[in-house]
Amino acid sequence: MSSATYSxxxxxxxxxxxxxxxxxxxIAGVTAVDVDLATGKVTVTGNEPVEEALVRDAVEEAGYELVTA
Amino acid sequence: MSSATYSxxxxxxxxxxxxxxxxxxxIAGVTAVDVDLATGKVTVTGNEPVEEALVRDAVEEAGYELVTA
Structure with a gap:
């Protein structure tokens, strides 16, 4: 299992x-998405690591922005 | 036609x-609903005046609050 957290x-x-x-x-392979509205943190979990570019595209598709750390 | 604006x-x-x-x-009789997100003003238009209590219930059903002027 692999998790990554984005802003x-x-x-x-x-x-x-x-x-x-x-x-x-x-996104293919994503098993869970947790969002903390107060902090804007989005944690993406999959069986394998999920490509950041795919997460970025999905967040933009939803109408928001991935903040580069 | 009758319009009323709520906050x-x-x-x-x-x-x-x-x-x-x-x-x-x-709401029965409502023909248009205009919402200004920046000001929170909601204008409700119908052929006949629409009861404020019905508007209040609908706004609460949506998860928001009618502000009493």
Whole structure:
């Protein structure tokens, strides 16, 4: 199992959290997506490491931005 | 035609706007619902005046609060 945590900007409410979870959850191999609205942290878990570019695309598809650490 | 404008608190994003529009739009006789996210103003239009209590219930159903003027 592999987890990575990203910072996402622009989420303001539970609907935003739902949109990010839904889009990131569609990535092949992703088994869980946890979002902390207060901090903007999104933790992506898969059986194998998930490519950051795919996470970035999914977050943007949902309408938000992955913040580069 | 009759329009009334209410203040709604708690809307933070376009998803919130969509939820309010959807719930208020279900009220019998409502022909249009306009929401200004920046100001929280919700304008409800119908052929006849729409009861404020129904608007209040719909806004609460969507998860927000009608602010008493």
């Amino acid at each position: 996402v900007s622009g989420m303001t409410c539970g609907h935003c959290v739902g949109s990010v979870k839904s889009e990131v959850g569609k | 709604v608190s708690g809307m933070t994003c376009g998803h919130c706007v969509g939820s309010v529009k959807s719930e208020v739009g279900k």
